[in-house]
Amino acid sequence: MSTTAPQGFRAAGVAAGLKSSGAPDVALVVNDGPGDAAAAVFTTNRFPAAPVQWSRQVLSTGRLRAVVLNSGGANACTGPEGFGDTHATAEHVAQQLGTGAVDVAVASTGLIGVRLPMEKLTAGVTAAAEALSADGGDDAARAIMTTDSVPKTTVQARDGWTVGGMAKGAGMLAPSLATMLVVLTTDAVVDAGTLQSALKAATAVSFERVDSDGCLSTNDTVLVLASGASGVSPSAEEVTEALTAAATDLAMQLLADAEGSTKDIAITVRGAATVEDALTAGRACARNNLLKTALFGNDPNWGRVLAAIGTTDAAFEPDRVDVTINGVTVCRGGAIGDPREGVDLTGRAITIDVDLRAGDEQATIWTNDLSLAYVHENSAYST
Amino acid sequence: MSTTAPQGFRAAGVAAGLKSSGAPDVALVVNDGPGDAAAAVFTTNRFPAAPVQWSRQVLSTGRLRAVVLNSGGANACTGPEGFGDTHATAEHVAQQLGTGAVDVAVASTGLIGVRLPMEKLTAGVTAAAEALSADGGDDAARAIMTTDSVPKTTVQARDGWTVGGMAKGAGMLAPSLATMLVVLTTDAVVDAGTLQSALKAATAVSFERVDSDGCLSTNDTVLVLASGASGVSPSAEEVTEALTAAATDLAMQLLADAEGSTKDIAITVRGAATVEDALTAGRACARNNLLKTALFGNDPNWGRVLAAIGTTDAAFEPDRVDVTINGVTVCRGGAIGDPREGVDLTGRAITIDVDLRAGDEQATIWTNDLSLAYVHENSAYST
Structure with a gap:
């Protein structure tokens, strides 16, 4: 209705x-x-x-x-x-x-x-x-x-x-x-x-x-x-x-229903000093083409999560940051955590949980992967 | 040597x-x-x-x-x-x-x-x-x-x-x-x-x-x-x-030699109030996935150039901006210019010239298109 x-x-x-x-x-x-x-x-x-x-x-x-x-x-x-x-x-x-x-x-x-x-x-x-x-x-x-x-x-x-x-x-x-x-x-x-x-x-x-x-x-x-x-x-x-x-x-x-997407990705940044920091860090991930192509390829490439938030001015100490992808804490204290082989990315839903350990605020940003179909649809749009 | x-x-x-x-x-x-x-x-x-x-x-x-x-x-x-x-x-x-x-x-x-x-x-x-x-x-x-x-x-x-x-x-x-x-x-x-x-x-x-x-x-x-x-x-x-x-x-x-690229794109922003403004506007274009996929598809989609610089705080009046792609001024005064059909994008080199008409400074940012091969290479990188 x-x-x-x-x-x-x-x-x-x-x-x-x-x-x-x-x-x-x-x-x-x-x-x-x-x-x-x-x-x-x-x-x-x-x-x-x-x-x-x-x-x-x-x-x-x-x-x-x-x-x-x-x-x-x-x-x-x-x-x-x-x-x-x-x-x-x-x-x-x-x-x-x-x-x-x-x-x-x-x-x-x-x-x-x-x-x-x-x-x-x-x-x-x-x-x-x-x-x-x-x-x-x-x-x-x-x-x-x-x-x-x-x-x-x-x-x-x-x-x-x-x-x-x-x-x-x-x-x-x-x-x-x-x-x-x-x-x-x-x-x-x-x-x-x-x-x-x-x-x-x-x-x-x-x-x-x-x-x-x-x-x-x-x-x-x-x-x-x-x-x-x-x-x-x-x-x-x-x-x-x-x-x-x-x-x-x-x-x-x-x-x-985003154009050509194969994944719905929820990026939750917690432990942030402010909600603004959490949003800034989340958006940096959501806009990182290397991370988005990795997720399209079912690759839990947590290094690209850190590289993305490492470009922001959000408050955090690099050696305290944890990253959990679909429940597996692949990065602990800014370094190698549990084996990435344990992460199952074959479904459409992906959750990325970043803990900045810098405060009590949090926010979630939603995005999609960067897929072959996205490029195809958007390169053919007006022609 | x-x-x-x-x-x-x-x-x-x-x-x-x-x-x-x-x-x-x-x-x-x-x-x-x-x-x-x-x-x-x-x-x-x-x-x-x-x-x-x-x-x-x-x-x-x-x-x-x-x-x-x-x-x-x-x-x-x-x-x-x-x-x-x-x-x-x-x-x-x-x-x-x-x-x-x-x-x-x-x-x-x-x-x-x-x-x-x-x-x-x-x-x-x-x-x-x-x-x-x-x-x-x-x-x-x-x-x-x-x-x-x-x-x-x-x-x-x-x-x-x-x-x-x-x-x-x-x-x-x-x-x-x-x-x-x-x-x-x-x-x-x-x-x-x-x-x-x-x-x-x-x-x-x-x-x-x-x-x-x-x-x-x-x-x-x-x-x-x-x-x-x-x-x-x-x-x-x-x-x-x-x-x-x-x-x-x-x-x-x-x-x-950028991964999977098919175009080398030189974005020159001129008529800027400051070099910093020119760089900001140029980078906004270089990071706009919709523009980059359009160029991969040989589509002189100048609306995506304006949409990209419209997100910046560079000094300009929207109804004074011109956009020239490979020599054709497809956008004049923020509106429709010469026919986009006149733009030949079949070669590797693309020049996008944005005139902000807000000053005398200029700068060039270089980027590549967003291609199917880029997604393919970066999704398969670690696997």
Whole structure:
């Protein structure tokens, strides 16, 4: 049910011909209220795509009636003309819904540096508006897929209220989001300020800790819309908990479907002086191509874990660091531990546990291996 | 002639059985004087290998009689025992040469986290000492190869004096060096302080600007030994120029032979407010897996160039940035420029020119593509 699981929402997904495959490529999610609070988190890339620039302005009001999303083109680095295309898309959605463009967020994904075919997109928006339905969430989730092999959706039912959501983004995941579009919905009664704080807290421990290939996209967008249709007013803590559960569920689905990946790798850095240190050390591992290729090859090459964290400024003494891979402590005190032959890496799930022995904090970063298929998919992407 | 091109040096390379292939794996370079000034630059990784820890101490005197190098084992993350192995190796070299261990630097390369087979290594050192000759430079260069497909050597003849050198390091190149071992020699008369300054300046614009896969090794070492045997005393500027020429020649050879690479990519960032900004932006491109896979696929995906520099804090206005790939300005003012179809990427050499239009500084970073063969070689490395 995805984004239409909570009360007060309709959605649709249609094929507008933006994708040469003919697969669905335009999605629309509408909040029928009575509330219209909304919040968002966007990419920090300094080349934000036109839809990100537009939606950031729109969200400054803390209100939203609808979100239109398209795959088949990122509308990034397309200049003032591209921004005009986004504006026109929002206007067209607004006309269809009898509202103003300022109530409509836009999100796009696909190749950078190419203008969108506006005639097709506009026709698609019209068709999506006509197809809107209270069980259209799954169609919408399918229409935002790019190289995703499956749609990603979540439903988190709470006491009389619900959070729903959809996400797309296979590969290109990186901290501060990814080429990742996420729409969360809830029928809780919640104000925009609480919603923004809750969303920020939820993304910080979910999407922002998935670092599949270290590349920060121009289009990353996470939106949340609250209809208030349940009549239930949960506390700020309860909203944060439910959004975090939804975001984490979607983040793990993105990880499992990352482009060409054969491993899901959870890197937990414990014994850190600060959470920031743990994140820094974890990310250094997640971005180390030599470690990621070794894991693709089922090689528990712990030297590459140390070499990676050895490039950081995290607090630790090199001769006190332990590394445990899938339960085997292959490195003890920065030197040789138990035999690496004891590590079984044949499954998809890999856990790397680094103990810095420098404090009591910890954090987990999730990443994937660097596989032959990753290179193949990303070298053939635009050709 | 490599390290034995300048007067006053002997070298050798022998097979000690450290490599299962039976290829040469122990090299020895000896400075017969009359001078013994020396200087070095080491990895900044916080897990320096035992030979790096040893050599850093030895070099604090600014003097060196000999360097012993082995492939077939990095002796990194091997604890106090590993340091003892390095010490013993230096002692054995010193005995063979009738000098002290403090006059002997050690460098190692190979798998991390494995002890060296000391019996084989010691026998190899004895054999190398017996094989020392004034034309042994090429044998030494061959003995330090790991996944290198060719030995890398250089000779820079100046007015009555010469700089020679050898290097190993296919792939794993990163700023602040790489898994890269380099020995430079010169018969110029030069003091240790001048030599250190000149080496630092030379590496800063050569090895430190090659960023093949962004991974910083535990073993990187660049050494220079001066025999003074020519009797010529060049100026500090002349020494710096010749060392820079030698280092740049070797760096370009390393780039051309990087593991599994199919492209040599020169990323020049110009119009930068500072050289540091230019380097930051260039490195962000060199470390972007999506850009590197696109180039492997002959895809002039300039959006990934912008997405990469958009993650940095370099000074620029996004709507003023131009990107030119192999002579075609595919991005103008942060938006669509000339047709990408005009870019020919079929050759090995690729130039990416980014104009930030924010100042007058510039710098070039060299990298390679991310290829199927890179993943294959690095996933199969230790198995």
